[in-house]
Amino acid sequence: MSQPLKPTISTDNRGRFLGVLAKQTEAPPPIWLMRQAGRYLPEYREVRTKAGGFLNLCYTPALAAEVTLQPIRRFGFDAAILFSDILVVPDALGQGLRFAEGEGPILDPIFDVTDLKRLDPKSTASVFERVFETVTRVRQDLPKETALIGFCGAPWTVATYMVGGRGSSDQAAARVWAYNDPHGFNQLIDLLVEVSIAYLDGQVRAGADALQIFDTWAGCLPDDQFEVWVILPTKRIVAELKQRHPQVPIIGFPRGVGATAGWYLQETKVEGLGCDTAMSLVLMRELAGIGAVVQGNLDPLLLLAGGTHMEIRVKQILDAMNTVPFIFNLGHGIVPETPPENVARLVALVRGEGV
C-alpha cells in the first residue's frame, strides 16, 4: 500500500465520474472495468493465496481493501469498486456459501418456501460489518479524487443461485419455482429486497459514492416475469436508497435484456445503465436519448485478444458515445487470462494518451 499511485489525467476523476452520472458529457469519458480487481493481476493472486481463498479474501477487510486498490494503483481508473461477491448476501443469511476449485460458487439449495426458515436476516449484520469495514478502509486509502462504487446482486439474480445452488445456463430452478409457487418465491425476493437495502445503505454510510446493482440473469425472463422479478424488486431498492441517500447515483446492470432496458430504466429510476457486450451502439445512443447514462460495453474477449482490432473497436465506441453521458467499461467482467498490458493500453486509448 506504500506504492505510489499512478498519475491520472485529472485531479478530479471522482468529480468526472459523478458528473457523468449527473448527466454531464465528459471527454474523455471516465473509465472503470467490471472485475478490475481480480485474477488477471499477479498482485491479486498473491493476496488471494495469502488470504487462503476467495471467501476469506472477501471477509478480511485489510486484504479486500488492498485488492480493491490494486487496479487503481496500476491503471488510475476513475472509480474503484468494492472487492466482494454478490453471493455474500445469501452467505450472510446463513445459506452456507463455498467455492469449489473449478466449479464456481456452491450454496445449499433452497427448494421451497419451507426452506426459507433456514435464512435469518438478523444474522447478516456481522457479515455485512466486515464488508462495511472494507469500504471504510478503501475510502481512507483511496485518493480522494477517485470514486468508490459499492454494489450488490439484484434479488432475481441472487435468487437464481440460492434456488439452483450454483450457476446454471438457464436458471431453470428459480424460474420453475416462480411459476409453480409465485407467492412462496416472492417471499424470497421480499427478503432479498430488504437485506439488499440494508447492505447498500451500509456501504454508502461507509463511504461508497455510487452503487451498482448486478442483474446478471435478467435476460432469461419473459416480459411478465421480468416485470415481477426484475423491475419491481429493483424499483423498491432504488426508491428506498433514493429516500435515504438522494445524492448517491445508482447504476443498474440488467445483463442480456436488449431493448427491454428502456422499460427497466423508466420503471426502476436508476441513473446509470450498464450495457452488456451484445447491446448495439445504436441502442445505447437511443437509451442515452431517453435520459440514461450509459456504461459499457467493450467485449472482455477483445480486451483479452488486444491488438489492432481492440484499438479500432475502442475508437468506434468512443466516437459513437462522444456526445452523450457515457462511462467506458466492459460489457461483462475481465476474464482471468487477460494480459494486464492490454488493460493499460485500453486506458491509454480511452484517455487519448500515447495513441
Place this chain on the structure above:
Amino acid sequence: MSQPLKPTISTDNRGRFLGVLAKQTEAPPPIWLMRQAGRYLPEYREVRTKAGGFLNLCYTPALAAEVTLQPIRRFGFDAAILFSDILVVPDALGQGLRFAEGEGPILDPIFDVTDLKRLDPKSTASVFERVFETVTRVRQDLPKETALIGFCGAPWTVATYMVGGRGSSDQAAARVWAYNDPHGFNQLIDLLVEVSIAYLDGQVRAGADALQIFDTWAGCLPDDQFEVWVILPTKRIVAELKQRHPQVPIIGFPRGVGATAGWYLQETKVEGLGCDTAMSLVLMRELAGIGAVVQGNLDPLLLLAGGTHMEIRVKQILDAMNTVPFIFNLGHGIVPETPPENVARLVALVRGEGV
C-alpha cells in the same frame, strides 16, 4: 406408423402455416414446438433406445422419420420438423461428433486455420443423403395437410461448437479466434455457408416446405461481430436458397438478440423470425409491424410447469398477436421433463378447443 392421426381443426394445416409465412393472419395461429420430437415423449425414448443412441437415430432414416411423425400423431401440430441435429453438419465434414451421456455433444475441436484441413466438404454427401432420405420418408408418411420444416444451424452457432469442441456458456473459443485471426475464422464460416446451402437445398428437394436456421448463440456478439458472423453468412444462405427455391419460406431464429432482430430481418431477408422467451410481446408486435412473420415465444419452463399460469400466459400471447401474422411456438426447445399432457393442453388452448 399404423396408428390413426389425431384429427385437427383444419384439413389444411399446411396451407395455414405457409399462409402465415406469406404474411396472412390466421386465427387461431398455426402451432408447432421446437424439439416437439424428443425426450419428453415415451414413444421417442423407446425408439431412441432401439436405435442405440441419439446419433444412430439421426442417421437411420426409418427411425428418424418415425420420431418426426410421433408428435404429429399425438398433437396434430400444423407442421412437423425434421428430426436431426445442427451438429450433423460438422460430423458430415469429418469432425467426429459423439454424444457423451449427461455431457451433451463433443467434437474434436478445431484450434486454428490449419485444422480446417481436417474438414472435407466432399465427405458430406453420404451423410446428408441419409438426412434427405429421412425427409423423403416423412413427406410420404405425413398427412399432406401438415407442413414439413427442414433446418440447419447457422454458421456462427455451428462454428462455436466446432471451435469450442462442446457447448459453453460464453462461446469464448470461437469469439477469441475470430478476434485473433478473422481471415482464418472466415474460412470456417465460408465453408459452413457452402455446406449449409447444399444441406438445405437437399432438404427442400426431398420435400421440406419451409426452412428454419437456428442461431442459438447469436446473442453473445457485439454489433460489429454480429454483422460479420451472423448477418452476412445468413444473408448469403438465404439469398442462394431464394434463388433456387423462391417459394420456400425461411425462418431465422437468432436467439438472444432482442431489438437487434430488426436489423437481422432487414438484412437477411428471412420471412419468419423465431422469437426467444425473453423477447417482449411489445417488441414482437413492433417487428411484425416492419413486415416480419413472428414465431414464438412461450417459456418452455412454463410449459413444464403448466396450470393456470400457463393458461393466462397463452391467452396473453394470443391476444397480443391476434392481428399480425404469427406462428405459435416456444421461445426455446421443449425440456425433457415436460408432461405430454401439458403439451396437449397447450394445443387445445391455442386452438380454443375445450377451454
